[in-house]
Amino acid sequence: MSRPGYAKLHPLIKETARECAGAFFDNMDVFNDARVERTEQFRISETNQKLYINKHWPEFVKVARKALAARLGMPGLTPGEQEQIYDALVSDHGLRTDEQMVAPSIMRLN
Numbered sequence: 001m002s003r004p005g006y007a008k009l010h011p012l013i014k015e016t017a018r019e020c021a022g023a024f025f026d027n028m029d030v031f032n033d034a035r036v037e038r039t040e041q042f043r044i045s046e047t048n049q050k051l052y053i054n055k056h057w058p059e060f061v062k063v064a065r066k067a068l069a070a071r072l073g074m075p076g077l078t079p080g081e082q083e084q085i086y087d088a089l090v091s092d093h094g095l096r097t098d099e100q101m102v103a104p105s106i107m108r109l110n
Contacts, residue, residue: 017058025038
């Protein structure tokens with residue numbers, strides 16, 4: 001599934017967002033690094049992990065960016081892995097508009 005604004009997303013960020021969506025479906029609280037059982041209503045409306053990922057992965061892009069940035073500070077990454085993550089985050093940053101990059105406090109002044 002492609003949404004406007006996500007067509008040029010770096011493949012590593014997209015892949016990580018899809019992994020986060022899958023983990024969320026499997027009861028991982030990707031926002032707080034814990035396990036949380038999904039509600040019965042969730043299980044009724046979202047019966048299939050693959051369909052859930054295809055539909056909802058864009059909602060996990062911010063989580064993916066945060067997870068990749070956190071990985072940069074972890075020991076054990078090879079220089080190649082560090083470079084790949086760094087390149088993904090930098091290229092993604094270049095896709096944002098000026099309005100998206102301005103601090104919210106500055107936006108309130110306008």
